[in-house]
Amino acid sequence: MALVRIDGLHKHFGSNHVLKGINLKVERGEVVALIGRSGSGKSTLLRSINGLERFEDGLIEVDGERLHAGQTNLRDLRQKVGMVFQQFNLFPHLSAGQNVMLAPEVVKKLPKAECESIARAMLAKVGLAEKFDAYPDQLSGGQQQRVAIARALAMQPQVLLCDEITSALDPELVSEVLAVVKTLAAEGMTLVMVTHEMRFAREVGDTLVFMHEGRIHESGAPDTLFTRPRTPELANFIGSIH
């Protein structure tokens, strides 16, 4: 059974129909790369999966945890879904280690010592073991984003959502973040990522999903889609970024 199942998802912002019936299945361990023009609804779809956006119609299910339109209790779902944002969104008053420890401590209510060892392990995983006591403003963008990944991983999510996590980075810092994502993918983490790094999407993604005007316009194996796009919209999109 699919780890993530999205059925007939509809979302409006006012009169703007942003998601027009999204159906998507993500298997455990699968890496899905979401691509598409700005405004096509990629972020909105991702944010719906952990309840940051409400939707009007449809169903989302993650590892047996169901989310209906208008549902307000999101805690169980959110514990299964991690998210990494374009703007890192670290907590500025907490050190890197404290950023990672916070949710295990207050949400899972684990003992502090255990939270700390989780945090150390997660920071080590993203290559920042020695930055435990550094504050966000002492870290480069790439390091901050890696802390944000560690923070999400500390909750042991079933699936990790990444929304253009390298778009706010200076070009020379992109690869260190992509390397972490690649490692996670190799370890079998289920990933849904919005990305403009097409080479990376092709290399790491198992499935490419092309969104266009609020619909999944085309999806399939990355190599196939890149070399033989079936729709003119995807062909156009691929042409426009090369």
Place this chain on the structure above:
Amino acid sequence: MTYAFDFASLLEYRDILLAGTLRTLALTAIGTFFGLALGVLGAASRAWQLAPWNRVFAVYVELIRNTPFLVQLFFIFFGLPSLGVSINEWQASILAMVINLGAYSTEIIRAGIEATPRGQIEAAESLAMTRRQIFLRVVLAPALRKVWPAICSQVVIVMLGSSVCSQIAAEELTFAANFIQSRNFRAFETYFVVTGMYFLLALAIRQLMLRAGDRLIGGRRT
């Protein structure tokens, strides 16, 4: 006509001045503690629109900010007993200061809370934190830090304002000054010294609070 200054005549009243100073400080400390606590509650209610408290605090803030402190004090000290609530001059003074600082700090702290980047709250939400946890662990400390200088100024204003508590016979520093000059008839010297004392108290409180803020509010400046 020449006036012979006689500051020495104040020396025999130094215990009264000291006691008045300590009471002013005590009033300020208690008023600050509970006033800021009230301000945090008010700010949270207003910023996050927690019904019905957001409405209650909105009315409260407007009432307090648009009326004189002396009248608020009289209302509490003379008004409440007519309703059968007995209250002494210290209780009335503290209550008035808490209520006054609570209103101003509600607005100050609210500005800090509203300056929290949306993304940080969403990050905390995506980690399955509850609203209360997000407020206490993610929003509050940086918000207080941002507005701490303004809070320090407001506390100084409240400390200086506590001089009107002498009007209901709370024996704080201004009361001591009034008492002393009625005894030694040295109004200039007495008020000169007491003015200096308020000035020094204000400087000291501001410095102390700024430093305490750096230490106590956790983490670093942002």
